[in-house]
Structures are given as structure tokens and as C-alpha cells.
Amino acid sequence: MQTLTVDLGVRSYPIFIGQGLLQQNLLLPYVKGRQVMVVSNETVAPLYLDTLLQQFPGKQVDSVILPDGEAYKDLQHVNLIFDALLEKRHNRTTTLVALGGGVVGDMTGFAAASYQRGVNFIQVPTTLLSQVDSSVGGKTGVNHPLGKNMIGAFHQPQAVLAATDVLGSLPERELSAGLAEVIKYGLIHDAKFLDWLESAMPALRARDPEALAYAIYRSCEIKAEIVAQDERESGIRALLNLGHTFGHAIETDQGYGNWLHGEAVGAGMLMAANLSAREGWIGEAELTRVERLLIAAGLPVAPPETMSCERFIELMAVDKKVIDGNLRLVLLQQLGQGVVTADFAANKLEQTLICGQSLGRIG
Amino acid sequence: MQTLTVDLGVRSYPIFIGQGLLQQNLLLPYVKGRQVMVVSNETVAPLYLDTLLQQFPGKQVDSVILPDGEAYKDLQHVNLIFDALLEKRHNRTTTLVALGGGVVGDMTGFAAASYQRGVNFIQVPTTLLSQVDSSVGGKTGVNHPLGKNMIGAFHQPQAVLAATDVLGSLPERELSAGLAEVIKYGLIHDAKFLDWLESAMPALRARDPEALAYAIYRSCEIKAEIVAQDERESGIRALLNLGHTFGHAIETDQGYGNWLHGEAVGAGMLMAANLSAREGWIGEAELTRVERLLIAAGLPVAPPETMSCERFIELMAVDKKVIDGNLRLVLLQQLGQGVVTADFAANKLEQTLICGQSLGRIG
Numbered sequence: 001m002q003t004l005t006v007d008l009g010v011r012s013y014p015i016f017i018g019q020g021l022l023q024q025n026l027l028l029p030y031v032k033g034r035q036v037m038v039v040s041n042e043t044v045a046p047l048y049l050d051t052l053l054q055q056f057p058g059k060q061v062d063s064v065i066l067p068d069g070e071a072y073k074d075l076q077h078v079n080l081i082f083d084a085l086l087e088k089r090h091n092r093t094t095t096l097v098a099l100g101g102g103v104v105g106d107m108t109g110f111a112a113a114s115y116q117r118g119v120n121f122i123q124v125p126t127t128l129l130s131q132v133d134s135s136v137g138g139k140t141g142v143n144h145p146l147g148k149n150m151i152g153a154f155h156q157p158q159a160v161l162a163a164t165d166v167l168g169s170l171p172e173r174e175l176s177a178g179l180a181e182v183i184k185y186g187l188i189h190d191a192k193f194l195d196w197l198e199s200a201m202p203a204l205r206a207r208d209p210e211a212l213a214y215a216i217y218r219s220c221e222i223k224a225e226i227v228a229q230d231e232r233e234s235g236i237r238a239l240l241n242l243g244h245t246f247g248h249a250i251e252t253d254q255g256y257g258n259w260l261h262g263e264a265v266g267a268g269m270l271m272a273a274n275l276s277a278r279e280g281w282i283g284e285a286e287l288t289r290v291e292r293l294l295i296a297a298g299l300p301v302a303p304p305e306t307m308s309c310e311r312f313i314e315l316m317a318v319d320k321k322v323i324d325g326n327l328r329l330v331l332l333q334q335l336g337q338g339v340v341t342a343d344f345a346a347n348k349l350e351q352t353l354i355c356g357q358s359l360g361r362i363g
Numbered sequence: 364m365q366t367l368t369v370d371l372g373v374r375s376y377p378i379f380i381g382q383g384l385l386q387q388n389l390l391l392p393y394v395k396g397r398q399v400m401v402v403s404n405e406t407v408a409p410l411y412l413d414t415l416l417q418q419f420p421g422k423q424v425d426s427v428i429l430p431d432g433e434a435y436k437d438l439q440h441v442n443l444i445f446d447a448l449l450e451k452r453h454n455r456t457t458t459l460v461a462l463g464g465g466v467v468g469d470m471t472g473f474a475a476a477s478y479q480r481g482v483n484f485i486q487v488p489t490t491l492l493s494q495v496d497s498s499v500g501g502k503t504g505v506n507h508p509l510g511k512n513m514i515g516a517f518h519q520p521q522a523v524l525a526a527t528d529v530l531g532s533l534p535e536r537e538l539s540a541g542l543a544e545v546i547k548y549g550l551i552h553d554a555k556f557l558d559w560l561e562s563a564m565p566a567l568r569a570r571d572p573e574a575l576a577y578a579i580y581r582s583c584e585i586k587a588e589i590v591a592q593d594e595r596e597s598g599i600r601a602l603l604n605l606g607h608t609f610g611h612a613i614e615t616d617q618g619y620g621n622w623l624h625g626e627a628v629g630a631g632m633l634m635a636a637n638l639s640a641r642e643g644w645i646g647e648a649e650l651t652r653v654e655r656l657l658i659a660a661g662l663p664v665a666p667p668e669t670m671s672c673e674r675f676i677e678l679m680a681v682d683k684k685v686i687d688g689n690l691r692l693v694l695l696q697q698l699g700q701g702v703v704t705a706d707f708a709a710n711k712l713e714q715t716l717i718c719g720q721s722l723g724r725i726g
Contacts, residue, residue, distance in 0.1 A: 075438055077505075086509035089680065114477070117504060117515045141480060144442075146449035152480045153516060317452065 021163040032095025039108040040099040041068040081111040092116040100123040100345040101127035102134035109140030113155035128178025131162040132219035135237040176298035177262025191336025243268030249315035267301030278348040291360030309353040384526040393521040396456025402471040403462040404431040444474040455479040455530025464490035465497035472503030476518035491541025494525040495582035539661035540625025600668040605693040606631030612678035629662035641711040654723030672716040
């Protein structure tokens with residue numbers, strides 16, 4: 001087992017990474033009160049809920065099962081968590097435990113931030129995407145019909161438990177979606193990690209435990225380093241949104257849940273790389289390298305055919321990164337170095353948006 | 364005009380108190396971005412919305428009008444604020460402005476805490492209760508069918524504007540409800556202020572501007588002092604809940620909005636005083652003094668006749684102050700000195716709960 005500490009002063013917390021961690025009673029020290037509410041979904045609960053419920057001897061342990069999918073990540077379904085907490089009379093010393101992917105984590109985190117104006121929570125992410133992304137950094141929230149993640153809070157967990165063996169049951173598509181975020185860390189922050197990913201991609205897709213553990217560790221480490229510098233996302237943290245402005249537009253257009261978040265981010269990262277190449281910051285060879293890595297990870301490399309340039313602009317205009325009317329994007333100054341900037345030509349953005357299947361070249 | 368600063372380090376903010384403040388362009392310096400969303404309700408908007416909308420020249424100013432009343436203080440109606448923000452494309456530099464009583468303030472504050480994980484907000488309270496209570500301290504939130512204020516956040520405003528002239532249009536019952544909270548500050552913290560209230564009560568009920576301004580200033584000052592010591596309610600701040608555990612039970616039993624919050628707190632404070640007298644901390648003469656002051660303020664001095672002891676216990680058991688099974692109450696060590704304690708006899712609490720119309724004596 002490896003342990004990584006996210007350094008946020010009094011809000012610091014550990015991430016445990018390794019095999020078989022669900023059975024090791026690691027979480028009990030992070031439960032302060034006498035009540036625990038485990039939140040899971042219909043897919044994950046049958047696999048791991050019983051095991052997790054055993055980990056809190058001496059506590060009042062309750063659970064609530066949500067429907068599975070981004071389509072249910074809304075205020076109405078967060079209210080099911082509040083219902084369960086109040087029906088079981090959980091008080092403000094309770095601890096919520098999120099057992100599931102990013103959707104369960106985001107909803108549980110927001111419920112924890114809001115229940116009685118804030119209670120503790122623990123993350124037990126069961127997808128690669130949530131292990132490397134949504135379990136680190138304290139962002140919680142739900143979607144609104146007019147925009148993704150528009151309602152939420154910053155709320156840090158007490159601990160995160162990333163058990164690599166649970167990835168064995170993950171569908172192929174979700175593994176690829178998680179790899180999109182892993183690739184993102186390489187693209188924005190670490191060219192060497194990107195090199196390693198190119199060689200390790202076959203092992204990762206074959207779910208080699210050691211390769212996965214390293215990918216998770218290094219991804220969390222990069223994210224933790226960035227979050228520690230900028231907990232409330234006023235600056236450098238926005239780098240973590242590489243591909244997300246484009247990706248959110250795709251998800252909104254297609255309806256939440258039809259494209260997986262990681263798939264949309266994968267296509268979005270290639271769009272960001274394409275625009276970066278048009279600005280001359282990276283070369284066409286590097287752009288092609290990004291495309292090949294995404295393909296190797298099993299990710300889409302083009303937005304939906306039905307999405308026009310106008311539709312992208314319309315949806316990107318409500319993005320959180322719109323600062324007083326200026327669209328800011330995360331682009332690549334080089335491979336391994338992201339930059340948040342509004343300094344790109346509008347016509348080059350339009351050229352990127354109409355690329356369709358040809359994002360891997362600019363000629 | 365008087366200005367009081369609530370001292371919370373980087374989250375410090377001013378409260379402006381006085382006549383005619385709605386017309387004085389005081390708020391513009393507290394709007395950081397270029398967008399303003401004023402949230403009001405059907406009762407207050409026709410009176411003051413147009414005036415307030417004039418106070419933000421050069422900004423994109425939008426508004427959303429909620430139905431009036433505690434019965435609408437829920438997640439569903441907070442969602443109307445999110446709808447308006449997204450429809451008008453407000454970004455994370457927007458400022459929400461709450462124009463109304465405590466319900467509008469609590470809902471707007473929670474919307475501000477949650478919209479895009481937190482945006483700025485300003486309070487313009489239009490009732491005595493919200494001027495002396497909910498506009499100070501950063502508590503925001505909504506009700507759940509199983510408990511009051513169970514969903515919310517701590518979120519401090521950028522500024523509060525308490526215009527005393529708007530109290531001229533306040534219904535008699537709401538003025539009395541506000542006076543309940545004013546009396547509370549005397550009971551928990553300031554015996555001299557309590558003396559002043561006894562002599563000034565006729566002037567306050569006649570809406571004498573100077574008397575009201577002093578009552579608001581001193582109430583906010585006491586609350587600000589207590590909140591500054593304990594922003595997240597881990598200790599002394601709980602004193603501000605004098606009468607609230609009993610009062611919340613009354614409100615929940617009667618259905619939100621049938622008893623005004625201040626009315627329920629008024630009866631609840633007398634219940635707390637009654638229990639304090641049974642414990643021998645205050646004398647019967649002082650208990651009677653509390654009852655007389657509440658009567659002079661036009662407040663109820665008994666819970667609803669239909670509420671049994673068992674019903675109180677049932678509803679008080681989900682209160683936020685239930686710490687791991689021990690019911691803690693705010694009681695009076697003497698007039699002007701509140702105490703948060705679980706150190707009272709259960710049978711004395713039961714005696715208080717069955718007092719009915721006789722809370723003003725213990726013999």
C-alpha cells in the first residue's frame with residue numbers, strides 16, 4: 001500500500017492506494033462520530049457494499065443506494081441522501097462515505113458540504129476516473145439542465161481509499177475514460193509521465209496492477225500538488241480543466257451520461273491540442289502524438305458529428321471559465337506544460353471546432 | 364448612518380444601519396464583477412425592487428421573484444435562483460443580492476454558496492428579524508420536510524444594508540417576531556440591554572426610528588461579537604439558539620409558516636427560562652419578568668395547545684444540537700447570561716413541556 005498526503009493545512013488528508021484495501025479497516029480512525037452513512041449506486045452496491053459496511057464496527061451504519069449514472073447527478077437525487085440522513089436521524093457528527101465513481105463522489109461530497117451546513121465525508125472511489133480525479137481536490141456538486149457542475153461546494157474529505165483491485169470489474173469503456181484523465185496529468189504537467197504512459201498503455205489496458213497503481217499514484221500526486229497551491233481555483237488549478245470546456249459542451253449537447261465524462265474530456269483534450277498547434281505552440285508531430293496516445297487508450301478523437309461550431313460556442317459561453325465575457329481555455333505551451341489563456345485567435349478556435357474527424361492534424 | 368464591522372479576518376464585512384439607505388448607492392463598491400442578480404419575493408419586490416435595481420449603474424442587473432413565506436424555503440425554490448442565474452448566463456464573478464426577510468436571505472445565501480461552488484452576495488434585509496439575526500453570521504440554508512434548516516452552508520456576505528425606514532411597512536406580527544430576537548440578545552448576553560428594552564418596548568412597537576436603530580445596532584453588535592469568536596458554531600455561538608430548539612419543534616409541528624419563526628422563538632425562550640427557573644438558576648420573579656417582556660412585545664407565551672410532551676421530545680430529537688444522543692439546550696444562568704448545557708434533569712424538562720399556558724411560573 002502507498003499513502004499520499006494531500007497537503008491543505010488543517011484540511012490535509014491521506015489517499016491510500018493499493019490492492020485489497022477494502023478489507024483492511026483503514027477508515028475507522030477517520031470516523032469522528034458514532035454514525036456512518038454509506039452512499040453508493042445500484043451497480044457498485046451489489047459488488048462492494050457489504051464488505052464496506054463491515055469496516056465500521058461499533059458505529060451506527062446506514063446506507064442509501066442511488067440510481068447509476070450522470071443523468072441522475074442532480075439536486076433531486078442529492079435530496080435522497082438528505083432524506084436518508086434525516087430518516088435515520090444522523091446528526092452533525094455523522095460521516096458520509098461515498099462508494100462509487102465520480103458521480104457518487106460528487107453527490108455525496110455536496111450532500112456532506114450541505115447537510116446541517118457541513119459534515120465529514122470519506123471517498124472510496126471505484127472507478128479509475130474517480131480514483132485519479134474526483135476523489136482529489138474537494139470539488140463537489142451536481143448538474144443543472146443548463147450546465148454541468150453548476151451547483152456545488154468545495155469540501156475536502158477526511159480520507160480517500162483507492163483500492164486497485166476494484167478496477168478488475170470496471171467496463172472497458174470506463175477504464176478508457178479514466179485513462180483520459182491520467183493522460184491529462186502528463187499533458188499539463190509532466191512530459192516524462194507522458195513518455196511512460198505511451199510505453200505502459202498496453203499494460204494499463206490489460207489492468208496490470210503495478211502499472212495501474214503507479215498511474216494512480218502519480219496522477220494523484222500531480223493533482224494534489226496543483227490543488228495544494230490553489231485550493232479554491234483562483235489560478236493554476238484551472239490547468240486541471242484541460243479538455244473540459246470542450247468536453248462539457250459535448251456532454252451537455254449529448255445529454256449527460258451518453259458520452260462518459262472521460263470520453264468527452266479525451267476528445268476535448270485533442271481539440272485543445274489542435275488549437276495549441278494552430279497557435280504554433282506545439283508542432284504537428286506532437287499533435288499527432290497526442291492523438292495516437294488517446295487512440296491507444298481507447299478514447300474518441302473527434303466530437304459528435306452532429307455538433308456544429310455554433311453549437312460549441314453557444315454551450316461554451318456558459319462555462320465557469322468565462323470571466324467577464326472573455327473565454328479562457330486551457331491550452332498546451334508544449335507537451336507537459338499547460339497554460340490557462342484567453343490569448344488565442346477566435347478564428348483559430350473556429351477552425352478547431354469544425355475539424356470533425358481531422359483533429360490530429362492542422363495542415 | 365451607523366456602520367458596524369463584523370470582524371472575520373479576510374471575510375470581514377460592514378453592516379450599514381439607518382434611514383433612507385436604499386437610495387444612497389452604498390452597495391456598488393461591494394460588487395466585484397459586472398453582473399448582479401437581485402433575489403426578492405412577491406411581497407417585497409413591489410415595494411423596493413425598482414429602487415434597488417437603480418443602485419448598480421453600469422452592471423448587468425437581473426432579478427428573480429420567489430413566492431413569499433417559510434413554506435417555500437426549500438431546495439426546489441432555491442433551484443429557481445439557479446435557473447435565473449443560468450438563463451441570464453451569470454458567471455462566477457456575479458453578485459447575488461437578497462432583498463427581503465430571513466427566508467429570502469437564507470435562500471439567496473445558500474444559492475450564492477452553491478452556485479458554481481460559491482459566488483459573492485449582499486444582504487438587504489427588509490424585516491426587523493432579518494436585520495438583527497439572519498443577516499449577521501453567514502448561516503444560510505433551506506428546510507427539509509423532516510427538519511428546519513437542515514440543508515445549507517456557512518457563507519459570509521460582502522455587505523449588509525439595514526434600512527430602518529423599510530420597517531414602516533412591516534405587519535405588526537412580523538415586528539413582534541423581530542423583537543423576539545432582539546430580546547434574545549439581552550437574555551443571553553446583556554442585562555443592561557434587557558433593562559433598556561423593558562423601558563423602550565412601547566417606542567419600539569410604535570416604530571420610533573431612533574429606538575429601532577439602537578435596538579438593531581446593539582443586537583447586531585452582540586451577534587457580531589459572538590460570531591467573531593466562533594464562526595463555525597463549535598462553541599459559544601450556540602448561545603444564539605436560545606429558544607430555538609423548542610421553537611423549531613413548534614414550527615415543524617405546526618407546518619412552516621403558520622407560526623412565524625420569531626413567534627416560535629418567543630415561546631421557546633420562555634420555555635428555556637421556565638426550565639432554568641426549575642433548575643434554580645433564575646428566580647420566579649425573573650421568569651415572570653421574561654414573560655412580561657414577551658407579552659409587551661406582542662409575542663405568544665405558550666406553545667400550541669395541541670402539542671404534547673411526547674411530540675416535543677420526538678421533534679427535538681432530530682435537532683442539530685443533539686450531540687451523540689445528548690440533548691443540549693441553551694438555558695439561562697441568570698438574566699443576561701446564557702449557557703449551553705446538557706446538565707438539566709429530564710423530569711424538569713418534561714415539567715416545562717407540559718406547562719401549557721403557565722410557563723411564566725413554576726409553583
